[in-house]
Amino acid sequence: MKRNYFRYLLLLSSVLLVLGLFADASKARSSKMTKDELFRAIEKYSEENNREPVDAKVDSIWKAIPGYNGRTVDITASYKKMKSKGKFDEKKIVYKVIPPKFHLDDIENQPIYRGNSQKPMIAFLINVAWGNEYIPGILEALEKHDTKATFFFDGSWVKKNPDVAKQINDAGHEIGNHAYSHPDLQQRSLEETKMELVKTSKVIEETIGIRPKWFAPPSGSFNDTTVKVAEQLEMKTILWTVDTVDWKKPAAAEMVNRVVSKVDNGSMILMHPTQPVAEGMESMIKQIKEKGYKLGTVSELMSEERID
Template sequence: MKLFSLTVSTILAAAVCTSVPLKEPAYAFQTAEALTYNQLKEIATQKKLLPVNAKISRAGKANVIPELNGLEIDVEETWNRLQQNSGYPIPYAYKQIPPQITIKDLPLLPIYQGNSAKKEMALMINVAWGTEYIPAILEELKRHAAKATFFLDGSWLLKNPDVARQIVTAGHEIGNHAFSHPDMARLSAARQLEQIEKTQTAIKNTLAVSSKWFAPPSGSYNDETVRLAKQSGMTTVLWTLDTVDWRRPPSQQIINRIVPKAVNGAMVLMHPTAPTAEALKTMIPALQQKGFRLVTVSDLLSPVRQPE
């Protein structure tokens, strides 16, 4: 693992860069055929989005917020495309611009939130009991073309492999939620590693996928938890917003806890309960109407920036 050698002053000096809105200049050409090379270069300058550095957040427990690449038009490739197809819209090609500071440059800490420059959120569905409401949740996600990450308890997975396969078949991501829903912070290092690796093995053997993310049960963890998860190939993630749906509140209460507080990069904790399934009918379209894309944890935390 790369040693943390950057000083606080270095990190502050490489502060988060602001982005330039993506707007077309008001040129008079009606098709891309009328566009000149110099005009394309000017469009590229206006459309350029600067990279955003990873940083340490002190909100609550210390955590890291991941980096986000910048994005710029590849002028040469776009110009080559224009020679092949001069129609409108312009067939832009893009290049990612890496930031100066990435998560690998920072201390090993969990992630509570994605980069705020992304108009995206991730639903984190922790599954340690029951199967009754999972089909309804999958149906709502499908109805609204939303994706989620399901964090599976290993013992639940071994008892319900067919339901878990339905989640994967529906195109959702799988995360690791330990094996028997323990309080990880109270376990020895050996017991913590056993909890993590037993579920990791169950996921691979049952679903033929690998988990990149570890969500400690009840949000209980210590530095050893984070280190052992990384040793097992995973990053520890927690949540930005909590539905508190394990208490089975009215569905409207779940909606009220999330929609008004929705922010870029938020990760939303939920469970497969009846009020959750009902709340998603309203919550997903409400978030989408605010402009949020609901994506997997991997997509949310990826440094790759998509054209807007």
């Protein structure tokens, strides 16, 4: 009797085990998608997430605006990455970049006030002709938050402060041209303007071994001749979207709140090595990043590379 009972238990266990294996196999099969289902899922994702490229253009208000790459889902490549597991996985989506037809160099030579309005990046423009005492604090805040800025050097300042210029460059920041003697370029001739820019690029190159490709006119004073000369010297003219007005010595918190409330995709923020900037830089970086923007140099902002 006992022997039959144990045989019955053994048989029942075997049956339950087989049934469990069948259930697991069925569950595994049901969690997988057929080839057609997976392919259609990738196609649907593609329809919802493809982005058209944006051509560089001259805007009636913002003047020259850089282009921005588009993207399209590579359906075949994405399918190949997912087919072994038979599951849709957004992390395995493969994109192809679609460059714009017109680039910054293809459009009319105009000053640049901002990056592309679809690029969630912001750049700091730091014009340096004085204020050495505040530079260490600014550099410390930038380094602490792994942020790079574009410093525009006055040529005569570089001549007097080569070690500080090297320190800024060695910290990985981008260097631009800010003319030689902080002139009002709107009142200068073509030859005078050329001399100011050439002298500055020369002293920067002699000091740190870099030839600037961006030029920021002192006090934002320029005319068509200024932009033309900069272009002849292979530099684009950079202005700004948002001004800290730090030279008026506002309270740091007040300055930061006002600036952060105005920033948007592609904004360029003008500042100088002043006390409000030194005191407010860390807070400005934090608040801008909290709003979902990346911070980069002018070159990174002008790049057509996508941020997704």
